[in-house]
Amino acid sequence: MKTPVFETSLHSNHSIIVPDEIVQSLLKQGHKRVMVQITFGNTSVQFHAALQKYQGNYHITFNKENQKKLGVFSTDYFEVQLSEDTSKYGVEMPEEFDAVLQSDPESLEIFESLTDGKKRSLIYYILKIKNSQTRIDKALIITENLKRGIRDNRELIKR
Numbered sequence: 001m002k003t004p005v006f007e008t009s010l011h012s013n014h015s016i017i018v019p020d021e022i023v024q025s026l027l028k029q030g031h032k033r034v035m036v037q038i039t040f041g042n043t044s045v046q047f048h049a050a051l052q053k054y055q056g057n058y059h060i061t062f063n064k065e066n067q068k069k070l071g072v073f074s075t076d077y078f079e080v081q082l083s084e085d086t087s088k089y090g091v092e093m094p095e096e097f098d099a100v101l102q103s104d105p106e107s108l109e110i111f112e113s114l115t116d117g118k119k120r121s122l123i124y125y126i127l128k129i130k131n132s133q134t135r136i137d138k139a140l141i142i143t144e145n146l147k148r149g150i151r152d153n154r155e156l157i158k159r
Helices: 020-028 064-070 095-102 105-113 116-127 132-147
Strands: 006-009 015-018 033-040 043-050 052-054 057-061 077-084
Touching: 006 015, 015 020, 015 077, 020 057, 020 077, 033 064, 043 057, 043 064, 095 105, 095 116, 095 132, 105 116, 105 132, 116 132
Parallel strands: none
Antiparallel strands: 006 077, 015 057, 033 043, 033 077, 052 057
């Protein structure tokens, strides 16, 4: 399911407002997490996002990194299209983290018992790491800490 394309600009330094009719069609179908495609000129970016209500409007976070990729400034208008997020976690799982979890059923079971937000925050943490071996090392640290009963994100990532 894809929404109609709509034109918008930055609402704040890092968000855009989604028109109410588009939000309502998504929410009626149970889609609070979405895939976002933003096009500016001949360039597009795609990312996962949540529809967040703030001061009566629904917003989507549009980070500086993606703004820079598109060359978007606060006065620019760009095209946005939303679609349902069909990913398991609301973000793409890094291959390295998935492999570590799949190789350790106990860690996988504990990971699956976490809240969706906690799962996503751990996945985002791993995604920020550029080096594949470092991703594996951090994933191993996280899984060991999960098995030790640690649930605080700051402590989960420490050796």
